[in-house]
Amino acid sequence: MPETLTDTLLRVEGLKLHYRTRNGVVRAVDDVSFDIRRNEAVVVLGESGCGKSSLAKALLRIPPRNTQECSGKVWLNGTDIMGMNEEKFRKEVRWSEISMVMQAAMNALNPVVRVGEQVAEPLCLHRGWSSERALKHAAGIFSLVGIPNDFMRRYPFELSGGMRQRAVLAMALVTEPSLVILDEPTSALDVLTQANIMNVLKRIKREMGTSFILITHDVSTSSEIADRVALMYAGQLVEFSNADDFFRNPAHPYSRLLMASVPRLRQVIRPEHIPGQPPSMLSVPEGCRFADRCPSRFERCVKNPDLLKINGDREVRCWLYEKGLKS
Amino acid sequence: MTGDNEIVVSVRDLHTWFELRRWGIVRVGNVRAVDGISFDLKRGESVAFVGESGCGKSTLARTLLGLHIPTSGKVFFEGINMQELDRKGLLDYRARVGFVQQDPYGALPPFMDVRRILREPLIIHGVGDRKEQESRIRESMEDVRLSPPEEFLHKFPHMLSGGQQQRVVIARALMLKPSMIIADEPVSMLDASVRVEILNLLRNIQKTRQLTLAFITHDLSTVRYFAERVFVMYAGRIVEKSTVDNLLEHPAHPYTRALLDALPDPDPENAARMRELPSGEPPSLIDPPSGCRFHPRCPHAIKGLCEVDIPPDFEPGEGHTAACWLHRQ
Amino acid sequence: MNRFMTGLRQIGQYPSAMAGILVILFLVGLSLYAVFAIPYRQALDLWRGGEIWQDHPRNAAPAWVNWFRLNNLPSTIIVEKSSADVESENFQGWSRVRIPLEFSYTYDEFPSEMNLFLKSRFQDKGPFIRLFWETPDGREILLGGHRPRLSHRVALSQDRNLERRLDAPPHMALLSLPDDIDKRKVLKGDYRLVIDAVFFEEESSLETKFISYGRVHGPAGTDHQRRDIMVALLWGTPIALAFGLLAAVGTTITTLIIAATGVWFGNWIDAAIQRITEVNMILPMLPILVMVGALYSRSIWVMLGVVVLLGIFSAGIKMYRAMLLPIRESPYIEAARAYGAGHSRIILRYMIPRVLPVLIPGFVTLIPTFVFLEASLAVLGLGDPVLPTWGKVLHDAQGESALYNGYYYWVISPAFMLMLTGLGFAMLGFALDRIFNPRLRSI
Known part of the structure; x- marks a missing residue:
């Protein structure tokens, strides 16, 4: 990647967004950290209910009414925007620096x-x-x-x-703005329109130098613009890799299963479904949150792993990578 | 079951138009949602109807189900002309065709539990006594792998996951042992990881029970694994009919090609290039373009022909038709 | 009905709902008590008034007013005695008895009235009596002589002659020292009314009953016809609840079915229902009811029928229509059609159950509005002619200018019952609204 593109635009550390509901606390975003560079498109992938939309709300500081906790550190161009007072944030950041296309907007x-x-x-x-x-x-x-x-x-x-x-x-x-958050911008649209919108996004990225956070559940469409992919599962990032690695060689067992479940047009690979269901966000398991659906589960998985760095710039939340990249 | 090529549904020049709100006695016009469609569906085959929203595929499905009355044309189901059915006949007909909808949560009455939902078709058609109904409910729940049934019988739709809800919908469609299932975008509202599972389930049931499956979708990428034939629809017409592999490898109609080009596979190369797409948007169905309906957007339109005459079905290959002048001999 | 059941389970979390339920249970208990304690026939007889009530004071306040007063208002004192209970002096052909009616008067205020009821038995010639009043300070006042009929009432407090003689209303003058009359001071102590009777036939006898009417009576007081208001308060409860419930059920169910039918079939059926509703909505309900009451019948059941009829094509139809329209388009209805459900099944089993949970709160709050309507009709004089109801009490109170005359209790107690009913159902209804319409719930 060229030198000018590597400087960090937005850095997120330990972002949390918890909701209060009648049945208990939902930890929709549970300690998420990542960074976005200038003119970079980061795709946040995940199934519905994994907390990806909540992540956007927390970044733009528009948590819903029943929020119990919205905390963490977010630096935009080196300025802490979570600590800013609301008035200043509204004037200087929201929409002028970070704007958003809401779901079904x-x-x-x-x-x-x-x-x-x-x-x-x-x-x-x-x-x-x-x-x-x-x-x-x-x-x-x-x-x-x-x-x-x-x-x-x-x-x-x-x-x-x-x-x-x-x-x-x-x-x-x-x-x-320097960063646009897009929440499922194409999911309700037809194939041709969807492709058209993705073309538009590519052009904007090239011509305006904008960074994007694209939130989607659609793996195929996400590949249209992704520079890096952040895969979320049950409120946490499980993999954060550059697009090449993610689409060609997914690291986390969940990433691999997800990629295998995508029907492909140009290759004859029969899609396979991922057995089981994501855990209830009201009572997430102690250990690795994907463990009970994971084919490579082993003893260590009773503890939730941290995001482990592999190959320099990839991060994976899986014990398999404790000692470097597993082939 | 009879021979492999027995035709279950035969549709001839079907039109389903909706009248626009009239101003007094003046007719303003019609929405030509389905406008001249003919095809045959064989027993035990799965056919995908592919098209963008507003191409008439859902209207076609509802016409086949008898929910819309066709404006003209004929629908034969197992040799019987649907238009000639009386009330009783229509009721029997509806038992022969199952319906799986797009939104599984919306498709289930929220105030009924699973047992009640599955019993409703049996009650309406007066099938069996309570005991027999119960065993049929359990049987079809096993078929859609909602097992053990006891765990689900008393649950209400909102207590089930999206995938489980869609299984209930499928089980309900199977309750009356239909010979055809019409599935209208059965997975587009589900999570990616569940989609394949539901499609596999539908496909397996269709194969084991020798059902005809009309699988309506906007997503060509799933078609390969879940259908034998594909009909591509555009603006109320079928523009191309082919077997799946043939269509994916040798698309004949420019619209089919555009659709295939627009669909991404998960490939990091995608981000580096722009896609070639036809300009414009699908036409209005109230006042569709003359001649070939795709001609205003078609990069290969032949002046003086495509905008004048409606292209008939040409045969670029065996079992492959395309309504496009490019393929005239 | 799962949403319904889970909703009901949540009621416990709303104190206002529990309070509402307690109030409603109290009213239901009161109704049951009324129906069992005073059977229907008896209630009607009592409310017709007359002789039955002669022992009761007129326009007496409820007993509880004494809790707020320094000097107690008197209760009613009844002393009875028969000529058979006392020794008689027999002469030839006639006899003489002195019947002493003794009572002690300890109240600070004068009674409202004094009456003496006499029942005599004779063939041709009735007895002759003279009345003497003996005060605690030893005075003896002759009240006069009477030749009583078989059933005779001596209205002591209305005796003009006596009043002139004593220079004050007798029921006051007789109970105080002559000098204290102007100070309206009661002389407390033991009084005696002696009836000196002479019988002219051997078989003659005399039953006497002296009543010093109090100024307070029972928990609710009495009205201008001496009727105990408690009868109407008690019996008003089941009548009000029955009217409210039947009217609410009748209008809600029929309105819902009609609205659902219109929505389902659409086209001209829907249009016709809408037009009828619009016409009906501008028709004023009260004048129509007044007309029915004036020209046809004031029976509460006729009124109920008219209320339900006028209530069917009401604004509710518009509201239900708006709720049902999106339901008509919902996929599960389409699915039901696809597996062969007929029109009536779709309307009754698929459309209506969907909106029922949302309607229950409205239904609960609708009940008191019909209770109030019934009361308003009664206040306007269109109440059922025979039934004792809260509205009738208010009507009588208004007719007797209760508030000008200081009979505030006459208005307060039925009004309190009406408000209690409204409050109970409203508290429950609003809590149910929060349960069944979670959007209203504060997060």
């Missing part, structure tokens, strides 16, 4: 406001621009995400799903 557009105005709004709010100036700037973003400029005057219901998703993307990009 395309259905959350205000139906009675023109798309262009909605996209331009963050500029008026965060930079105090006049609406003309903001709209003019937004027009540039619209062409970047591939919406014809005359669509700016339309209302959300006049746009197709793909166009709305692009509009939501434009809204996240309009303040030119």
